[in-house]
Amino acid sequence: MREVIQRDRHARVTVEGRIAGAIGPGLVVLAGVTDGDTAEDRAWLSRKIVQMRLFDDDAGVMNRSVKEAGGDVLAVSQFTLFASTRKGNRPSYSAAARPEIARPAFDAFVAELAQLLGRPVPTGVFGAMMQVELVNDGPVTILLDTRARE
Numbered sequence: 001m002r003e004v005i006q007r008d009r010h011a012r013v014t015v016e017g018r019i020a021g022a023i024g025p026g027l028v029v030l031a032g033v034t035d036g037d038t039a040e041d042r043a044w045l046s047r048k049i050v051q052m053r054l055f056d057d058d059a060g061v062m063n064r065s066v067k068e069a070g071g072d073v074l075a076v077s078q079f080t081l082f083a084s085t086r087k088g089n090r091p092s093y094s095a096a097a098r099p100e101i102a103r104p105a106f107d108a109f110v111a112e113l114a115q116l117l118g119r120p121v122p123t124g125v126f127g128a129m130m131q132v133e134l135v136n137d138g139p140v141t142i143l144l145d146t147r148a149r150e
Helices: 039-051 099-117
Strands: 002-015 018-023 026-032 062-064 072-077 131-145
Touching (some): 026 099
Parallel strands (some): 026 072
């Protein structure tokens, strides 16, 4: 799995003019699934996201997790995170998992995030054309990949 995490002031995802999910301060997680991702990958990633210290403490140091800060998480599936541009100018998405594999993996990932946070995690609509709006706070943007584990 490959994720882009952005700390936000507020964010929302809209599908066909309707808000599918919205949060206040917290994290927007753009999530890509590839073939071979495992339950262990999802568990590692969800723990990492919930425990990562990206929010300021009283001294203004990024020393609190999203859970400690009382923030929310908005998860959006995004197969384009596995784009390859090695050949020409048209990206190939062949490394992204097919929908019948990616959707249950994404749903399981969201369920794990919700369990660790202790509250629901809003999402976009899997496979839909979405508009994602956010105010990136900091800006803080982190890339995680389960293959690199860093």
